[in-house]
Amino acid sequence: MSTPPALADTIRTYETPEGVRLRLRLAGPVVRACAWAIDLVIRLLLYALVVGIFAFFGGVGTALMLISFFLLEWFYPVVFEISGGATPGKRAMGLVVIHDNGTPIALPSSLIRNLLRGADFLPLLYAAGLLSMLVSRDFQRLGDLAAGTLVVYREREPERAELPRAVSVRPPVALSVGEQRELIEFAERSARLSPGRQVELAELLRGITGKQGDAAVCELHSYAQWLTRGR
Amino acid sequence: MRQEAFEQRHQSLWDTFARQLDELERPRLRRRPEQGAGLPERYRRVCNHYALARGRRYSPALVEQLHRLVLRGHQQLYTRRGAWMWRLLAFIANGFPRALRRQAGYFWFALALFLLPALLIGVGCMLDEHLVYSVMGEAEVEQMESMYRPDNEYPGRTLERGAESDFSMFGFYIFNNIGIGFRTFAMGVLAGVGTVFTLVYNGLVIGAVAGHLSQLGYHDTFWPFVSGHSSLELTAIVICGAAGLMLGRAVIAPGRHARADALRRYAGAALPLVMGAGLMLLLAAFIEAFWSAMVLPSSVKYAVGLLLWGLVILYLSLAGRGGDGAR
Numbered sequence: 001m002s003t004p005p006a007l008a009d010t011i012r013t014y015e016t017p018e019g020v021r022l023r024l025r026l027a028g029p030v031v032r033a034c035a036w037a038i039d040l041v042i043r044l045l046l047y048a049l050v051v052g053i054f055a056f057f058g059g060v061g062t063a064l065m066l067i068s069f070f071l072l073e074w075f076y077p078v079v080f081e082i083s084g085g086a087t088p089g090k091r092a093m094g095l096v097v098i099h100d101n102g103t104p105i106a107l108p109s110s111l112i113r114n115l116l117r118g119a120d121f122l123p124l125l126y127a128a129g130l131l132s133m134l135v136s137r138d139f140q141r142l143g144d145l146a147a148g149t150l151v152v153y154r155e156r157e158p159e160r161a162e163l164p165r166a167v168s169v170r171p172p173v174a175l176s177v178g179e180q181r182e183l184i185e186f187a188e189r190s191a192r193l194s195p196g197r198q199v200e201l202a203e204l205l206r207g208i209t210g211k212q213g214d215a216a217v218c219e220l221h222s223y224a225q226w227l228t229r230g231r
Numbered sequence: 232m233r234q235e236a237f238e239q240r241h242q243s244l245w246d247t248f249a250r251q252l253d254e255l256e257r258p259r260l261r262r263r264p265e266q267g268a269g270l271p272e273r274y275r276r277v278c279n280h281y282a283l284a285r286g287r288r289y290s291p292a293l294v295e296q297l298h299r300l301v302l303r304g305h306q307q308l309y310t311r312r313g314a315w316m317w318r319l320l321a322f323i324a325n326g327f328p329r330a331l332r333r334q335a336g337y338f339w340f341a342l343a344l345f346l347l348p349a350l351l352i353g354v355g356c357m358l359d360e361h362l363v364y365s366v367m368g369e370a371e372v373e374q375m376e377s378m379y380r381p382d383n384e385y386p387g388r389t390l391e392r393g394a395e396s397d398f399s400m401f402g403f404y405i406f407n408n409i410g411i412g413f414r415t416f417a418m419g420v421l422a423g424v425g426t427v428f429t430l431v432y433n434g435l436v437i438g439a440v441a442g443h444l445s446q447l448g449y450h451d452t453f454w455p456f457v458s459g460h461s462s463l464e465l466t467a468i469v470i471c472g473a474a475g476l477m478l479g480r481a482v483i484a485p486g487r488h489a490r491a492d493a494l495r496r497y498a499g500a501a502l503p504l505v506m507g508a509g510l511m512l513l514l515a516a517f518i519e520a521f522w523s524a525m526v527l528p529s530s531v532k533y534a535v536g537l538l539l540w541g542l543v544i545l546y547l548s549l550a551g552r553g554g555d556g557a558r
Contacts, residue, residue, distance in 0.1 A: 018278040020301050059396025066402030074413060102302070103309040112498050115505060118417030119425065128421070136491075142420050145491050146478065146498035155299050177288040184234075184290040228234040228290065 012138060012150070014102045022102045025153040026139050027095045029130055032151055036126075038089030043072055074114065081110040086154075096154045100138070109147040116143030163187050168229060169222035173208060180227050187224035190217070234289045241280055245300060248273045252303045274304040325551035327507030332548070334473060334504065337480075341472035344430040345465075349438030356442030363443040366435045372443070379444055379452040397520045404516035408464065412471040412512050416478070416505045420494070423479020430472040437465075455529040458536025459522045462543045463515035467508040474501035474508070511543075 010026040050068045054061035080087040085096040085104055097105045097113075120129030120141045129141035138150055164187060175183070190198055195214075202209070202216035209219040251270060281297040331338060355362045363372055377383065411429075418425020444453045477497045485493030522535070 016278075016301075016305055018275060020278045020281055020305075022302055022305065023298070059398040062396075062399035063402030066399070066406040070406040070409060073410070098306075102305055104306045106310070108499065108502050111506065112502055115413050116417045116420055116498075118414040119420045122418070122421070122425075146420060146494050148495045155302060181288040181291070188290055188292050 010139075014100070016102065024098070024102060024150060027093075027151045027153055028139055029133050031093050031095065032090075032133075032139075033126075035087070035089035035093040035095055038092050039077070039087050040089075042088055043076060046072055046076075077114045078107075078110045081105050081114075082107050090151070094154050094156075095151050097149055097151050100148050100150050105149055109149050113143035113147035113149050116141075116146055119143075162191075163224055163228065164190055164221045166218060166221035166225045168225040169219065170226050171208070171223045175227075183220060184224050184227055187221050190221070232287075234287075234293065237280075237284070237287075237289065238293065244273065244276060245280075245297070248277055248300060248304065252300070252307060255307045256303070270304070271308060274301075274308055277301055277304060322503070322506070323510065327503055327510075328547050328550040329552075330500070330503035331470060331473075331507065334477060334500065337473035337476045338470065341426075341430055341469045341476055344427060345434040345469050345472065347434070348431050349434035349441075351438070352435050353438035353442035356439050357446045360443070360446055363439045366439045375440055376444070376447065376449075379449045379456070381449060381452055383452065397524055400524070401516055401520035404519050405513060408516060409509050409512045412468055412508050413505065415468065415471040416475045416501065419475025419478035419501075420482065421479075422482045423476055426472050426475030426479060429475075430469070433468060451529055455527075455532035455536075456523050458532050459539065460515045460519040461536065462540040463511045463518065466543055466547070467511035467515065470504050470508040470511070474504040477501040477504075 010028065012024045012026060013021045014024065015021050047069065050065055050072075054065040054068070057064070077087050081097050082105065084091070085098065090096065097110070099105060099109060117129075120126055120132070120143055122128045126141070129143070132142045132145065133139045136145060138144075140150065144150065163184075171183075186201065193201070195217075198217045199213055202220050203212060205220065206212065206216065209216050211219050251273070255267065255270070277297065277300050281294070281301045284294045284297050352362070352366065367375070411433075415426055415429045418429065441453070441457075444450075478494065478501060481493040481497035482490065488496065518539075523532075
């Protein structure tokens with residue numbers, strides 16, 4: 001299989017040992033900042049909770065409070081990343097942290113990328129991290145570069161659209177594989193297109209179908225039926 | 232083969248595979264045991280189907296569905312699980328000292344960056360009582376003097392802090408000292424500048440404090456107090472510094488690797504140092520809060536201090552050697 005030309009978009013591919021190419025959609029600075037803000041709110045609530053609980057327990061309470069602060073500051077993201085790949089904020093924004101080879105993040109990388117927040121945060125509010133994200137090819141802040149991790153969009157469960165019911169009709173002309181695929185995709189997407197748009201698209205092929213209006217749409221559905229099911 | 236026939240033939244495999252993945256993706260405690268059986272084989276077959284579906288230009292939706300199965304399978308197959316406790320123990324017994332000895336050069340360099348300024352300014356402060364003000368503000372010096380005044384009931388703590396219990400100081404040392412250690416490491420990624428600065432600065436402050444207090448004649452409060460935890464705490468900060476220097480090295484002189492690759496390799500090698508140093512700082516916080524604050528004869532404090540220094544040096548230089556030829 002030939003390698004597709006590099007496109008100026010945010011999709012990266014990684015070829016697994018099984019020879020399968022995985023597609024990873026990188027997350028940019030803005031969506032990550034939103035995720036960070038959500039996490040900040042959650043962490044502030046946790047801080048308030050910790051203070052509220054331990055304020056009444058004297059010296060031991062102060063100790064537990066400070067230890068909780070320490071853990072929240074350094075290990076809040078680590079705990080969530082190794083258990084589910086994302087902090088609650090990232091989860092809410094539909095993001096997940098993975099290694100740059102597509103495998104789920106493991107403890108060492110999670111520790112590195114979160115320890116290096118100490119440098120990414122400098123001089124204030126992740127300025128160094130933002131600069132690094134803008135300069136690097138894969139939107140990686142310093143911690144991501146050192147840990148070899150990426151923040152990508154979680155793949156959403158694809159919905160299998162049922163092909164519209166139609167009588168199977170053999171296309172009158174020979175179609176290339178790409179053209180066949182276009183037809184099938186059209187049929188699958190029909191449910192999400194307005195009737196007017198369906199007709200508009202279907203009438204582009206009037207030269208082949210020789211039909212107009214809803215009949216043209218039906219005709220294309222019939223071709224798709226034939227292409228996927230035969231007969 | 233037509234798409235429909237393809238789907239009919241393999242749908243049951245895909246469903247089984249998806250169910251297995253659902254099960255494996257659940258948190259470990261709620262997972263039924265022995266769910267991994269047959270995963271690699273199913274994964275390989277689904278990979279094959281995915282490649283076929285792409286090659287034959289089946290519908291994008293089917294390709295997408297298979298791609299998702301492959302992605303999830305890949306994540307489950309190459310994840311690492313289990314044996315946390317054992318890995319932690321092995322790390323303390325072998326992994327950490329071995330990792331440190333592999334990076335001995337960085338350790339010695341970090342030690343020099345810390346120790347030389349400390350010794351120089353320490354001697355200076357013993358000879359000149361005003362030199363301390365060149366590294367610390369007046370208020371800080373005053374606070375530090377009050378902490379170790381011979382009439383302070385709680386040496387090592389300011390008068391306001393004196394009444395706080397050992398426990399709260401334990402929490403404070405963890406929050407503060409381990410945080411400093413982690414930051415010392417992290418700032419190394421800025422071409423090592425942050426780490427070098429932190430090491431030299433800490434060396435200057437600690438050396439100045441020690442020299443100044445000795446010159447004032449507060450020997451019997453200062454040195455017995457710090458003797459207990461100094462071995463663990465100072466060594467751990469230097470180790471964090473060594474780890475930070477490794478990051479700096481990767482940025483400045485990546486050698487034959489691309490800078491990003493070098494950074495990744497050095498960060499991976501430096502991580503055990505930081506984690507080990509974090510554990511040492513945890514132990515140091517415990518000693519500083521509960522042992523160093525106890526009022527005991529100086530000779531006992533010094534004896535324990537020396538013993539701990541000996542143990543730290545022996546542990547870092549010998550633990551994990553031997554057996555399988557490890558050094």
